[in-house]
Amino acid sequence: MPFDVDIALQRGSAHIAARFRVGPGLTALFGTSGAGKTSVLNAVAGLIRPQSGRIAVGGDILYDGAARLHLAPEKRACGYVFQDSRLFPHKNVRDNLLFGWKLAPAARRWMALEEASEFLGIAHLLKRMPRTLSGGEMQRVAIGRALLSGPRFLLMDEPLSSLDEERRGGVMQVIERIRDELALPILYVSHDRREVDRLADHVVTLGPDGARVTPGIRTSDGPAARRAALRPVPSTPHSP
């Protein structure tokens, strides 16, 4: 099971309970704002510590309240793409991309800088500073930085929300390719129904009474296409 999460979290006065086990592919964490989606993501990344429960990804236990196990974020090999990209403002695009790559053990580096920058269409930006990038470019660099850190899974927190409609399509295609070509398990936070419908293999709906798991509908392609590895970027009615 890529994601096996069963945790209780306290954020301020809000109590969040999340329990889900989902298979490979992209899992959308869906729910209204304030439902605790980002908190669950932060708990999986190790940035916050749940009150109790257990988190396992791909069979590796990252947190176990009963065993007092709480792996530090840097030991979890997760690629986290934040809503606000969080590029390092004092480093150029190249150094941002290589930040995690340099820290990853050689065995875990399954992608090279050239490969990632071509995949994401950011090869021409390598010397630029983050402040000179557009929102879409920033988010693609942030995705590249996460991929280059050699992650075993990806966490994405509304990666499209700061982008205008035009840029969304491009980044969404990139996410689809990561899901299908790189076959990386993805936990994807969103409150946008259309995004979830298009991208998700599984949908975890967070509500006040816990989490509910339903299969995704994947509007952009059928299950057959999903299984076909290494296919070109699909041209779908949704793509610009």
Next chain:
Amino acid sequence: MAGLLSPEEWQVVVLSLKVSGVAILIDLPLAFALAWLLARGRFPGKVLLDAIVHLPLVLPPVVTGWMLLLAFGSNGPVGRFLLDTFGLGLIFRWTGAALAAAIMALPLMVRAIRLSLEEVDRRLESAARTLGAGPWRTFASVTLPLALPGVMAALVLGFARSIGEFGATITFASNIPGETRTLPLAIYTALQIPGSEGDVARLAIISVLLSLAALVISETLTRRSGQRKAGHAL
């Protein structure tokens, strides 16, 4: 240029630069540690520590000098220890002038570094952690570079403050030519002698130029860091 000042005046300028340079070098690690505690720490007594750090800023400098005498004088506990252990004398020595300047500059430096640390976006540190950087590497590669303009500004401000230090120095280290007579003390001394208005003016102009340069540098550094931060908003 050399002809503009007498050998004694050059001695005063060089001594002032030496005393101030040593003062901010003493202060840097201490100020950084205190700034970190005050910016990031959560502990009981934080308000009290903050107040104590700021004391030299508001106390009459002569009181600070007297307290330094009590602690670091030949019969003070710390002064005795330093003299016996390292042979480091402070009274009537330039080292004492440097200590007095360091204490007086400390609050300014802590403030500048603390502000720059508080401005560092903690979310960038979280991002570094998820990318595989442990706490120390995160500090070295993200926190410190982002706070660096503030640290530089603190050094410049502390230096300027040290150049101007008078009250604590004359109380603690006295006014000894070539040893503890820094710029302000030399100006004060010259003022006591009738007919030395020219000496006063020359030393005063040097003070003004040094302080002005420090303020311009510090302001430039602060502004540059502000620009960088504004540039990355989102």
